[in-house]
Amino acid sequence: MIEHETCENIIQTYYKEIYSYCFAKLSYKQHPAEDCTQEVFVVFFSKHEKLSSTDNIRLWLYRTADNVIKAYVRKNYGHEVSIEDNPQVYDIPAESSFPDENADDPFEVLSSEEKKLLEAYYDTDYGQRSNAAKKMGISLTAMYQRVHKIKKKLRNSLNKDE
Numbered sequence: 001m002i003e004h005e006t007c008e009n010i011i012q013t014y015y016k017e018i019y020s021y022c023f024a025k026l027s028y029k030q031h032p033a034e035d036c037t038q039e040v041f042v043v044f045f046s047k048h049e050k051l052s053s054t055d056n057i058r059l060w061l062y063r064t065a066d067n068v069i070k071a072y073v074r075k076n077y078g079h080e081v082s083i084e085d086n087p088q089v090y091d092i093p094a095e096s097s098f099p100d101e102n103a104d105d106p107f108e109v110l111s112s113e114e115k116k117l118l119e120a121y122y123d124t125d126y127g128q129r130s131n132a133a134k135k136m137g138i139s140l141t142a143m144y145q146r147v148h149k150i151k152k153k154l155r156n157s158l159n160k161d162e
Helices: 004-025 030-047 057-077 112-122 126-135 140-161
Strands: none
Touching (some): 004 030, 004 057, 112 126
16 A cells, blocks of 8 residues: 555656656647646546555556556547557657648558558557557567658658658
């Protein structure tokens, strides 16, 4: 059982870190990140008496954040995640600008197989990616290598257009 004073200390220690994580996972949107971060700590506070120690509390908070984020996305954005809607796939520094709406679709340079791979990659959590890779008939390492090559291909395509 984690004591009440320890709970307050944990919240003060990890709040900003969990907020930053939620902020990044939710496409740098402030209000959804605030909502999810608060929910993570509401869950923590409601379960702190059942938690046995603070040894793995950081990992527990991140897992809870992942679950809260997934539930938030499902509730607010539906079940399907499209690669076109996921800014992570671009992997472009913040100071770069995304193509305007009138520009060609940057995903046109990808084959349907590459699009399918990216969707599988971004639609699953880190721990579930090995299952997604198996479904596609490749190893997890091969999935990571292919995603890296696809990102590079997208970056090159975007840089050519500039």
